[in-house]
Amino acid sequence: MTRQMTGAKMVVQALMDQGVDVVFGYPGGAVLPIYDEVFQQNGIQHILVRHEQGAVHAAEGYARSTGKPGVVLVTSGPGATNAVTGLTDALLDSIPIVVLTGQVPTFMIGSDAFQEADTVGITRPCTKHNWLVKDTANLSAVIHEAFHVATAGRPGPVLVDIPKDVQFASAGYTGPKQARTGHYQPQVKGDLDAITELVAALETAKRPVFYTGGGVINSGPAASQLLRELVEATGIPITSTLMGLGAYPASGKAWLGMLGMHGLYEANMAMHDCDLMINIGARFDDRITGRLDAFSPGSKKAHIDIDPSSINKVIKADIPIVGDIAHVLEDLLKVWKSRGRKVNAEAIAKWNKRIDEWRKVDCLSFKQDGPVIKPQHAIARLEALTKDHDRYITTEVGQHQMWAAQYLGFEDPNRWMTSGGLGTMGYGFPASIGVQMAHRDALVINVAGEASWLMNMQEMGTAIQFRLPVKQFILNNERLGMVRQWQELLHGERYSHSWSEALPDFVKLAEAFGAKGIRCSDPADLDEAIKEMIAYDGPVIFDCLVEKHENCFPMIPSGEPHNKMLLGQASTKDAIGSKGAVMV
């Protein structure tokens, strides 16, 4: 016999049955019945954010660091529209989140009621799927289906819009086992013929390279393990996108570092000159490929992706394999082993030697001299002093994000949370809150720029209220550094609105919220200051005053191929042609 309950109670019950322990949200008129149920239970902890965008990014941080879907509860109208940026961010980075929104009662929908917005209409292009539930009898089943859709196949954000009268009305509860998951069952096993073709290519390749992405992380810890096994067994060098950092350890012998626009010289050169490119869970994003008609011109390209629409979208795949990374890698290893574990060892050794020559360029080298902290130095010291901790890193978006990706080493998946696809300034702080909720004892650091950080600084209240000791490591150059860099290279050094004037005193700001503020401007004090930040049991705003005009290198100028990298300030003259100038 099915249990009768109100729609509001169903929401809480369904979340519990889905194993949800944390919900990030903000109450309002259209979700009051659900908040009343949240009040009367202890199974789910509700984290009150200070802005709905923060709730979604926090849920993303939770999801990226645990592999479990993040859950958000917000009200109708502005609650829902404020969630749109987070939804789009999660869609572009394939992060599983379930957003529950209140809606005006069904009989008022379409009447321009108070706090009414066409939430499913607005969020249709920025969710994997969404539902407007008009009948309480369907509500619990829809929530269970929402969790299935968010996590199955290529993960993504989903939204369930729940009118207030549906929350008040009663109906029978459908449990997760009884709920239909529909026909939505993405293919996880890769085609064995294609996998065999890839093994054959791998056996003979002279200059192979693994190019891995966020799909490896999304596939789960098994995928990272299998990837490591494959890399170690074959000796093939490996690079990764921004999203995929940590799937293969940065200390690994085959590690080339990140590739792409601000990727490492050796990684980009290897991509350009390889004869077999094995793309595992990446999507040939424009930050990666640079100029398409000159992208890795001499290589055969294999592409493993769970989403068929990723294949042949921008780069033609010679060996396309649709499937879940862990499943495909497992089969690939089986086939490769059964055929005698062959690789062209001699050629690969020669290839690795050539790569070592590129490594000698030492593209990340910098000189910390003078009285001002170089941003690269700040990140390098942060790495040295935190790498042995149980550490999670989030970032905002801009130069600091690229430096963090370049100078921090990630040994495990799910340790690095950054807004890759959408490039959302204001992502990192709320994301760090979500990560800390999932890992209460870990060291969670948000590497930030002062401009990005200000975009969601209201979440200081959340960090204080829930005693989340998140460390805000702000590289403060009083500039929108990446915008400034492009204006320098592309717009005749006319720095249109790319400086941060009227900045707050970050130390006083921290104290105003009841947190700790640390300012550091002298390279000699940096280590002690970082240690002080780590040691403090509570949220810290670390205001690291850095060189104001530092540019982020290496850089592939837009409109150029991988082997036309700029390595430093001297090489930037006339680097970007007029074709590249129109690209972002």
Add this chain to the structure above:
Amino acid sequence: MSALNIKKGSNKHSAYNLRPTFSDVEERHTLAVIVDNEAGVLARVIGLFSGRGYNIDSLTVAEIDHEGHTSRITIVTTGTPQVIEQIKAQLGRIVPVHSVHDLTVEGRAVERELALIKVICTGDKRVEALRLADIFRTNVVDSTLDSFTFEITGTCEKIDAFADLMRPLGLSDLARTGIAALPRGT
């Protein structure tokens, strides 16, 4: 550091002309998409086309299974082979989409469209309109002393041809359903 000399109005140097060498010959394809007939499903399909810049030449949709609540959407679109493949893959990603069939590549298909055409004329023109309508095997579904409304079924080309003939005779209104299509044979 130097300023780049970007010529005024140089927007023809678009990022998108740096695309790789996929075939750039445009093809016309008829797609049949079987979907759950739930709220918003058509908006999802149309939003996909507008959001990603694909073309819709013709679109029809109706529920075909009242018990299973499934609808059939028939879309005629044009694009390069790569774009057509991408459209199919993107359609397949939509959660309520059951299946996507490319009738243009899955063998020969029967394609039909229905149109209602109103012609206002008298005298010789009225006689000629009726004579041509007979040749095209249309049905007269409404008539007054100075007008006919013809119902014509056929390929798009047939309807185009008939409409072109009616235009000098007094065509006043034209309503077309868009294409419905099924594969030939079993």
